Amino acid sequence: xxxxxxxxxxxxxxxxxxxxxxxxxxxxxxxxxxxxxxxxxxxxxxxxxxxxxxxxxxxxxxxxxxxxxxxxxxxxxxxxxxxxxxxxxxxxxxxxxxxxxxxxxxxxxxxxxxxxxxxxxxxxxxxxxxxxxxxxxxxxxxxxxxxxxxxxxxxxxxxxxxxxxxxxxxxxxxxxxxxxxxxxxxxxxxxxxxxxxxxxxxxxxxxxxxxxxxxxxxxxxxxxxxxxxxxxxxxxxxxxxxxxxxxxxxxxxxxxxxxxxxxxxxxxxx
Amino acid sequence: xxxxxxxxxxxxxxxxxxxxxxxxxxxxxxxxxxxxxxxxxxxxxxxxxxxxxxxxxxxxxxxxxxxxxxxxx
Ligand code: SF4
Ligand code: SF4
Ligand code: SF4
Numbered sequence: 001x002x003x004x005x006x007x008x009x010x011x012x013x014x015x016x017x018x019x020x021x022x023x024x025x026x027x028x029x030x031x032x033x034x035x036x037x038x039x040x041x042x043x044x045x046x047x048x049x050x051x052x053x054x055x056x057x058x059x060x061x062x063x064x065x066x067x068x069x070x071x072x073x074x075x076x077x078x079x080x081x082x083x084x085x086x087x088x089x090x091x092x093x094x095x096x097x098x099x100x101x102x103x104x105x106x107x108x109x110x111x112x113x114x115x116x117x118x119x120x121x122x123x124x125x126x127x128x129x130x131x132x133x134x135x136x137x138x139x140x141x142x143x144x145x146x147x148x149x150x151x152x153x154x155x156x157x158x159x160x161x162x163x164x165x166x167x168x169x170x171x172x173x174x175x176x177x178x179x180x181x182x183x184x185x186x187x188x189x190x191x192x193x194x195x196x197x198x199x200x201x202x203x204x205x206x207x208x209x210x211x212x213x214x215x216x217x218x219x220x221x222x223x224x225x226x227x228x229x230x231x232x233x234x235x236x237x238x239x240x241x242x243x244x245x246x247x248x249x250x251x252x253x254x255x256x257x258x259x260x261x262x263x264x265x266x267x268x269x270x
Numbered sequence: 271x272x273x274x275x276x277x278x279x280x281x282x283x284x285x286x287x288x289x290x291x292x293x294x295x296x297x298x299x300x301x302x303x304x305x306x307x308x309x310x311x312x313x314x315x316x317x318x319x320x321x322x323x324x325x326x327x328x329x330x331x332x333x334x335x336x337x338x339x340x341x342x343x
Pocket of ligand 1: 018021053126201205
């Protein structure tokens with residue numbers, strides 16, 4: 001029996017999230033990952049932006065920072081540069097990280113700064129009223145797309161990969177153990193590590209798009225996930241609408257804070 | 271410390287912290303043994319003897335309501 005309570009601010013419970021929101025499942029996977037790594041609570045600094053998932057740091061007994069919309073990565077970058085010994089975890093969503101904070105997102109990946117980003121992808125701006133996000137699929141409805149979105153979407157993991165992240169994985173709340181394992185690997189990796197997490201929003205997205213109950217939305221992940229190894233054997237048509245899961249990137253690449261340290265050391269000697 | 275032969279299924283003890291339960295039914299629908307049911311909007315342990323301690327309900331409950339322990343451990 002895992003003891004979550006040791007990491008929680010229990011006086012803040014119950015969670016603010018809607019019934020069946022996936023975010024609580026992610027939080028639990030994260031706490032098990034932290035435990036597996038043997039991290040001390042004071043060793044962790046968790047930074048979030050704005051949105052439903054960004055309420056998460058309020059529930060954990062780490063050093064926590066709830067910042068402004070789209071800017072979690074900028075605060076986190078500053079913390080990592082000043083206090084490299086901390087494990088810096090960033091909690092953000094598809095709207096927060098890739099629309100409002102899109103530029104920060106690609107540049108943090110380009111620098112390959114040693115942050116672990118848990119990006120909750122629910123395909124909508126939940127908290128602010130169900131507006132279309134960069135991952136709202138074509139045809140899907142949002143408060144700002146009452147007849148369905150007509151825009152192309154971002155591939156969030158692909159974006160991080162192209163920009164230079166050293167670790168990228170995708171998973172979903174249907175598979176909380178896989179999620180936990182990816183979070184462990186992401187934290188262990190020195191460099192910009194992204195875990196893109198499919199976390200259903202039954203309220204602002206599911207209801208509007210008739211995707212059924214929270215159970216239906218989680219079951220959808222089960223039926224439509226394709227492991228990355230298998231995805232390579234399928235055609236683009238066969239992959240249409242599927243969820244490719246797995247570790248997509250795991251490479252060695254020079255890391256920003258370590259490079260900065262080299263500069264400090266060099267200047268100290270001269 | 272189980273005396274049973276290894277091949278025999280594990281027995282679990284599952285509890286629900288009702289005060290935090292939001293009635294999403296995730297635990298109910300994904301339990302392979304149909305241990306849990308919804309009752310008046312909350313998850314309830316209806317058939318405790320069927321529980322195999324697989325832990326799937328605990329892993330997927332978003333609201334930290336469920337605990338599962340292995341009987342005899
Ligand atoms: S609006 Fe959506 S994302 Fe926000 S708490 Fe509710 S279900 Fe979760
Ligand atoms: S531990 Fe497994 S068998 Fe027992 S109630 Fe939970 S899901 Fe069902
Ligand atoms: S998964 Fe948790 S919140 Fe949902 S019905 Fe079961 S006990 Fe209640």
